[in-house]
Amino acid sequence: MTSTPSSLLQQRNFVHFWVGQIASSFAFQMLTVGIGWQVYDLTDSALALGLVGLFQFIPQLLLTLVVGHVADRYNRRLICVCTRLTMASTVAILAYGNLTDTISANMIYACAVMLGTARAFEMPAGQAILPNLIPADLLSRAVSAIASAREISVIAGPALGGLIYLLGAPTLYLTSMAFFLLSCCILFFLHYDYVAKGKQPVDLDHLLGGLRFIKNNKLVLGSVSLDMFAVLLGGATALLPIVAKDILHTGPWGLGLLRCAPALGALLMSIYLSRRPLTHSVGKTLYVAVAVFGMATIVFGLSEHLILSMAALFVLGASDMISVVIRSTLVQLQTPDDMRGRVSAANSIFIGSSNQLGEFESGATAALFGTVPAIILGGFGTLAVVGLWMVLFPSLLHRNTLENEEK
Known part of the structure; x- marks a missing residue:
């Protein structure tokens, strides 16, 4: 059966989105290894490890109503691009702190808040854009494929991050930053027909x-x-x-x-x-x-x-x-x-x-x-x-x- 031009475009769009998700997931999984190891190395405290997760979760909780509105009102592709640029910039701060020997637990906590804020905006936009890229009858397969990308990164990302960390924390953070930037580039060229939503009152x-x-x-x-x-x-x-x-x-x-x-x-x-x-x-x-x-x-x-x-x-x-x-x-x-x-x-x-x-x-x-x-x-x-x-x-x-x- 011959594919129509529109179906080929949808397939290409989804592949671009899928690869972008893999790059972003690998970046984050590698990053969690570096942050976890380094904050424990700096503090020798199990509580400090818990605080990293808490500081990432709090912005997601506090911004729930705002980020959902933003994902419904504005271009979801650009939201994902901007959030991953923010995460790349945050990782650059961690790399700079290590290169200049100014890294501290408080700096990591502050970066965790920035990461949590960026992910708070990224998650609803990334989830909501998927049905705009493919027909409804293929959504279940698409969700499974996205989930497989996430699980690949969960399995391989920490292992890769641990190996790269042997070369030094700055190397790990710069590699993570490169993966975030790669994801940005892929999503930037994603074909997404954004239609501006009506200006509903924000109450x-x-x-x-x-x-x-x-x-x-x-x-x-x-x-x-x-x-x-x-x-x-x-x-x-x-x-x-x-x-x-x-x-x-x-x-x-x-x-x-x-x-x-x-x-x-x-x-x-x-x-x-x-x-x-x-x-x-x-x-x-x-x-x-x-x-x-x-x-x-x-x-x-x-x-x-x-x-x-x-x-x-x-x-x-x-x-x-x-x-x-x-x-x-x-x-x-x-x-x-x-x-x-x-x-x-x-x-x-x-x-x-x-x-x-x-x-x-x-x-x-x-x-x-x-x-x-x-x-x-x-x-x-x-x-x-x-x-x-x-x-x-x-x-x-x-x-x-x-x-x-x-x-």
């Missing part, structure tokens, strides 16, 4: 539109909240260092294998879904995937062997990827284009909150009950959420396809 009602849309749309609310509570309760990966050292009695190499296992499962599942997208019973598939996530968490908590623990984490990552693809596709297809920025911004807070609070919940329950009981309780909690959500959101359970079913 609180408009800014809260994304949150209100999620609240009123049962499919979106059900899928987003199900994923949020699953990650919140089943966030066993936050306890991996303790599991590796005290339960599996392995070293840093074992911890590295444990960290790679869920990302590898997610990567392979995303590749599979990009080739064979879900076409029916997506609601039931979502619930089954989250239930498998919970069961894999329980197995991981009970395991005392490295191979079994890796296998459980592999299944956990693969099942989570199914949930991510279904949720992301439903959110994008259910949301009108002029609201995708605000809805994506609100959705990113659900995701960010579940990840951050999930780590806190895992740490708190581990401190109260012990590591193994905390992980097992989290897995059973995820299963309980699945059962409750099946009752609260029956329309999600009976959802057949990812595409809009209203005729």
